[in-house]
Amino acid sequence: MTKKPRSPWVQIAIREWNRILERKTYWLLMVILPPVLTVFIGSIYLKGSVTDIPVGIVDLDQTPLSRMLIRAIDDSQALSVEGHYLSVTEARQALLFGRLQTIVVIPDGLTSDAKSGRPGSVTVLKNASNLLYSNSVTKEISTIVRTVSAGILVRRFEAKGQQPDQALASADPIKVDTHGLYNPTYNYEQFLIPSLLAMVLLLGVMVVSVLVIADEFREGTWQEVLDLSGSDWLVIFSGKSLPHLFIHGLQSVVLVFFWFHVFGIHLSGSAAGAVFLLFLLISAGFFLGMAVSCWIHDEFLSTEVAIFFNTPAFIFSGLTFPLWAMPGLHQGFAGILPFTHFLRAWVKLAVMNTPADSWLGDVLILGGFSLLGIVLSLLFLYQSTRPGFVIEEAHPEVVV
Amino acid sequence: MIQFRLRGMIATAKREARMIKADKNILLIIILAPLFYAFFYTAIYYHKVELKPAVILVDEDHSSLSRQLLRAYETSQYLDVYVYPGPGSAQKAMEDLDGMAIIRIPAGFQSDRQSGKRVTVSLYLNNAYFLVSNDINKAVNEVTATFGAGIKLKILESKGENREQALAHIDPISVRSHALSNPSESYGNFMIPALFILVLHQTLLIGLSESMADERATRSLGELYRTAEGSTWALVMGKGSFYLVLYCAYAVFFLTIGLTFFNLQVAGSYLALAVLTVLMILSVIYAGIFLASFFTRKIVALQILAFTTYPIFLASGYSWPEGSMPVWLQWLANLFPGTPYFQGFSRIVFLGADLEHVLPELFHLLLILALGITATRLRLPKIAKWQAEHY
Numbered sequence: 003m004t005k006k007p008r009s010p011w012v013q014i015a016i017r018e019w020n021r022i023l024e025r026k027t028y029w030l031l032m033v034i035l036p037p038v039l040t041v042f043i044g045s046i047y048l049k050g051s052v053t054d055i056p057v058g059i060v061d062l063d064q065t066p067l068s069r070m071l072i073r074a075i076d077d078s079q080a081l082s083v084e085g086h087y088l089s090v091t092e093a094r095q096a097l098l099f100g101r102l103q104t105i106v107v108i109p110d111g112l113t114s115d116a117k118s119g120r121p122g123s124v125t126v127l128k129n130a131s132n133l134l135y136s137n138s139v140t141k142e143i144s145t146i147v148r149t150v151s152a153g154i155l156v157r158r159f160e161a162k163g164q165q166p167d168q169a170l171a172s173a174d175p176i177k178v179d180t181h182g183l184y185n186p187t188y189n190y191e192q193f194l195i196p197s198l199l200a201m202v203l204l205l206g207v208m209v210v211s212v213l214v215i216a217d218e219f220r221e222g223t224w225q226e227v228l229d230l231s232g233s234d235w236l237v238i239f240s241g242k243s244l245p246h247l248f249i250h251g252l253q254s255v256v257l258v259f260f261w262f263h264v265f266g267i268h269l270s271g272s273a274a275g276a277v278f279l280l281f282l283l284i285s286a287g288f289f290l291g292m293a294v295s296c297w298i299h300d301e302f303l304s305t306e307v308a309i310f311f312n313t314p315a316f317i318f319s320g321l322t323f324p325l326w327a328m329p330g331l332h333q334g335f336a337g338i339l340p341f342t343h344f345l346r347a348w349v350k351l352a353v354m355n356t357p358a359d360s361w362l363g364d365v366l367i368l369g370g371f372s373l374l375g376i377v378l379s380l381l382f383l384y385q386s387t388r389p390g391f392v393i394e395e396a397h398p399e400v401v402v
Numbered sequence: 403m404i405q406f407r408l409r410g411m412i413a414t415a416k417r418e419a420r421m422i423k424a425d426k427n428i429l430l431i432i433i434l435a436p437l438f439y440a441f442f443y444t445a446i447y448y449h450k451v452e453l454k455p456a457v458i459l460v461d462e463d464h465s466s467l468s469r470q471l472l473r474a475y476e477t478s479q480y481l482d483v484y485v486y487p488g489p490g491s492a493q494k495a496m497e498d499l500d501g502m503a504i505i506r507i508p509a510g511f512q513s514d515r516q517s518g519k520r521v522t523v524s525l526y527l528n529n530a531y532f533l534v535s536n537d538i539n540k541a542v543n544e545v546t547a548t549f550g551a552g553i554k555l556k557i558l559e560s561k562g563e564n565r566e567q568a569l570a571h572i573d574p575i576s577v578r579s580h581a582l583s584n585p586s587e588s589y590g591n592f593m594i595p596a597l598f599i600l601v602l603h604q605t606l607l608i609g610l611s612e613s614m615a616d617e618r619a620t621r622s623l624g625e626l627y628r629t630a631e632g633s634t635w636a637l638v639m640g641k642g643s644f645y646l647v648l649y650c651a652y653a654v655f656f657l658t659i660g661l662t663f664f665n666l667q668v669a670g671s672y673l674a675l676a677v678l679t680v681l682m683i684l685s686v687i688y689a690g691i692f693l694a695s696f697f698t699r700k701i702v703a704l705q706i707l708a709f710t711t712y713p714i715f716l717a718s719g720y721s722w723p724e725g726s727m728p729v730w731l732q733w734l735a736n737l738f739p740g741t742p743y744f745q746g747f748s749r750i751v752f753l754g755a756d757l758e759h760v761l762p763e764l765f766h767l768l769l770i771l772a773l774g775i776t777a778t779r780l781r782l783p784k785i786a787k788w789q790a791e792h793y
Contacts (some may be wrong), residue, residue: 027702035709042731046716049726090547097582098759100749114573119567123578130581131592131752134721137536140579147577149545154574155554162561171520172557176471176550178543181523185529190722191533198712209705302427302701308707316712324534327452329445345459346499349530356497 010231017230018214022245029209032249040257041203044265047191054082058093058102061086065113067150071124074146075106080138090127097129104139104341106365116154152253174299184270184353194208195265196352197321197345200280204287204341205312207250211291212304214242215354215383219299224386224393235383239376246288254280270355279348282368286340287312288376296382321349340371410631414640417629421613423646427700430614432609432645436652440601440660447590448664455481455534457542458492458501465512471523474549475505480541491663502528503538517554533589583669583752594664595721595751596744598656603740604711606649606683607690611703613641614694623786634779642687646680653679670750674757678746679768685739688774695781720744737773742766 008016022028057075061154076373078084084102087093093105107125115122127144130136159169184191218224231237247273258276260269269276291308298304317323318336325333325342336342347364385391422428424631461468461473474554476483484501486492490761492504506524514521525542527535551572558568584591617623657675660669668675697703717735724732735741746763749755757764 005410027705031705035403035706039709039713042713043716043730045728046722048728052723054724054725094582097752098749098755100745100759100762112575119571119574121570121576123576126577126579127582128579130584130587131748132462132721133533133536133587133589133592134723136581136584136587139539140540144577144579147575149571151575155571158571158574159561167516171518172554174550175553175557176513176546177522178525178546180525180527180539182527182529182535188529188532188535190532193530198716202709202712205709209708224614250766252649301706304621305429305701306430309704313708313711314439317443321531322533323446323593324452324455324531327449329448332446350497353530354497354528360494360497 010234011237011241013230014227014237015179015244017227018242019245019254021217022249027096028210031206032253036203036253036257037260038122038300040199041149041261043198043202044191044195044363045262047194048265050082050189050191051187052134052138052190055080055104055138056084056102057081057139058096058105059083060088060090060093060105060107062110063108067113067116068108070105071146071150074150074217075143078142080142094127097127099235102129103132103135103275104143114205119158128300133211171176175203190206192267194321195267196261196269196276197319197348200283200344201312201316201319201341203250203253203257203280204283204315204344205309207246207287208291208308208312209305210307210326211246211288212298213239214246214292215295216299216304218299219393222393228387231387233387233389235380235387238385238387239379243288243292247285250283250284250288251347254284269352271352276348276352279344279351279365279368282365282372282402283340283344286368286371286375289341289379291371292373293382296379296386302305311339312341315339319345328380341366343367343371407631407636408635410636411640414626414630414637415643416737418613418641418644421616424470425613425616427704428609428612430465431605431612431704432648436601436605439605440598440652440656443595443601444594444660444664447588447593450586450588450590452534452537452589454480455503456482456484456501457538458504459483459485460487460489460492460504460506462488462509463507463511466477467515468507468513470477471507471511471546471549474545475542476605478541478545480537483549496526496528498568499528502531502534503542505542528752548564575731580647583754585610590664591666594666595657595661595747596715598660599744600711600715600740602649602652602656603686603714604683604707606645606686607693607710608704610642610645610687610690611694611707612700615697615703616690616700618695618697618785618789619699619787623782623789627783627786634782635775637782638688638691638775641691642684645687646683649683650680653683657760668751669754670759671756673756674760675747675750676752677757678743678760678764678773681764682739682743683773685767685771685774687741688771688778692774692777692781695778697783714738714740715744717741718744739767739770739771742770753791 021208022032059072061072072083075081085096089094090105090107091103096102097105105127107127109125112122112124124147126139128136128139140299155173156169160166164172167336170204218227228236231241244315254277257280258273262273294304294307298307318332318339319342320336325336347361347368350361350364422432459472461472472485475481486495489506495501496504504526506526508522508524511521523546525539527539554572555568557569559565563571581587617626626637630640657668694703697706717727717731717738718740724735727735742763746760749759756765
């Protein structure tokens with residue numbers, strides 16, 4: 003019995019699979035770099051939140067009240083009293099050397115003013131260049147001072163004959179009951195890791211996908227592809243895409259596993275939804291990269307295009323700085339990046355776990371990028387498979 | 403000996419200039435990319451702050467007191483308030499990201515207050531977006547505290563105090579917060595200077611690495627050594643001097659005209675900044691040449707080093723404190739020139755630090771430079787010899 007010959011589609015797919023296995027660069031970009039970067043970037047934010055921000059104290063009051071304030075600052079998880087200074091000038095020197103982030107000045111006479119009914123104030127001199135520090139310092143010290151201040155006022159109302167409950171209601175008549183949804187503890191690991199790693203994965207996918215066709219031209223093997231496929235552009239497209247999508251699909255499953263089990267990322271939505279969305283992003287990146295590869299046969303230029311569109315994707319996504327605050331040109335650029343739409347869908351589907359009608363539009367746009375990539379790839383491939391097509395001269399160099 | 407080395411260095415520098423002129427890929431990375439990226443990326447933060455984030459308000463009390471509080475929120479310059487009829491529609495708007503927080507004034511707000519009870523306003527923040535959530539939290543708390551102070555004033559007056567006494571008594575101890583840097587506390591002011599430096603760092607690293615990887619790919623290391631008269635020092639400095647001059651010029655441009663364009667200025671010593679920047683550029687030159695010696699093709703240098711942008715910046719301690727990272731990562735991050743540079747840079751630019759204040763960072767950069775010199779001194783002759791034997 004003679005063995006049935008493999009169809010052109012299977013031959014192209016097997017050939018592409020072997021090309022991936024034979025090339026060190028593909029291995030590096032598809033298999034080694036993603037987990038290495040996952041561990042590296044993921045480990046940066048393992049602690050989740052910033053604690054022990056170094057605070058310097060200038061206590062010019064030296065009273066039980068001032069010592070109570072200092073103790074409260076030191077007891078705060080976010081802050082840590084790093085040193086006591088005799089003057090603001092001395093403390094500012096420590097700030098310039100990087101030993102402090104904030105100086106708290108308790109003025110002389112704070113206690114006596116409080117006792118005699120004169121308003122006093124604690125001065126906070128903060129390094130506001132880093133908002134992470136600045137926001138934490140403002141929140142913590144304001145809460146501490148407000149609590150102490152309310153305590154003084156409560157005693158004053160009690161002295162005027164009010165019951166403790168009434169006195170508290172008079173001293174602090176309106177309370178803001180804050181509920182932080184989706185990430186109640188402001189955990190940076192939860193906030194940044196999934197999106198940062200998805201962006202790195204996308205960059206990897208695109209950097210590889212722009213080589214899929216361009217490499218054939220560089221190595222002078224395009225004629226071999228045409229012969230094997232019978233110059234069928236659909237066969238070339240599907241046969242070459244499948245092995246890449248299989249590996250990238252596996253990557254998205256591994257990445258979600260890492261999030262859950264190594265970094266302890268909590269997702270409100272389902273793991274299946276997370277994998278689905280990641281795969282959609284990967285597909286969009288892959289097919290757009292493939293389109294670039296079919297169009298630009300210079301591997302250097304096509305790689306530069308991939309890097310140009312993907313490196314800034316994170317800062318354009320709106321996660322750390324909102325889209326509506328960017329100039330119109332940048333909002334427009336963000337709109338043509340698949341990652342922006344992935345992130346919006348990601349936040350709704352995986353982080354907020356909202357109903358389908360709220361994220362369906364974003365998912366469809368993301369799918370639209372894949373479709374655009376497929377259509378463009380097929381158009382360019384059709385051109386490159388026509389009988390009159392002239393194959394450019396190869397630049398084989400060293401194949402790694 | 404010194405004369406030979408200088409001659410070799412100058413010859414190598416001339417060779418490098420010729421090579422760059424003929425290579426459009428490297429020209430794109432070191433000429434076009436720094437200028438385009440530096441201004442395109444930083445312009446994201448042109449408005450510096452995130453204007454007025456949309457906040458959803460649900461008034462379940464419909465009283466005169468709740469309407470007064472609603473007006474107080476509406477007049478805040480930091481909030482864009484949208485009133486929704488009930489919690490259902492408010493939640494839907496939040497799910498569609500049409501609003502980033504919900505303020506709920508509960509039923510019984512006015513009657514409870516009138517009967518002397520402490521009342522509560524609920525604030526539901528979408529913490530999926532930190533910056534916006536933080537700003538809304540701050541603004542809502544400030545507006546509510548001011549509104550609460552008005553109520554306290556009335557209570558104290560009702561207890562027989564005159565307006566002046568009552569005003570003095572409503573807040574016995576307050577906080578006077580003073581930002582020593584970035585007075586508007588804007589995210590843009592924080593990110594713009596860092597992005598200028600990151601663009602410099604990365605285009606230099608990638609451009610120079612491409613050039614060096616090309617030497618390996620075209621097996622021209624032997625010729626390069628001959629041009630440098632056999633000296634590794636002359637080779638690296640000759641190859642690097644073109645980039646050193648170009649990137650020092652970029653640094654001057656970005657840190658003067660670039661910052662001025664965004665209404666920013668260097669608060670500290672320009673001398674300290676110049677010394678730190680030259681050392682960083684030199685360290686990146688040595689690091690780039692050493693790293694590129696492992697790449698056998700120019701494109702591989704581009705492919706791999708494109709992935710280093712985020713790790714270098716995120717591990718530098720500029721945005722996330724170095725002390726909050728695992729120890730092994732701190733050690734690793736301390737091998738990157740960007741880590742000491744960004745730490746010294748932020749204190750000079752924002753806090754007004756002088757040369758003496760950044761001496762630890764200068765020594766750190768010198769150590770990294772010494773490491774780079776040693777590594778290239780050991781590595782380059784070895785691969786040049788290997789090439790000579792095999793080709």
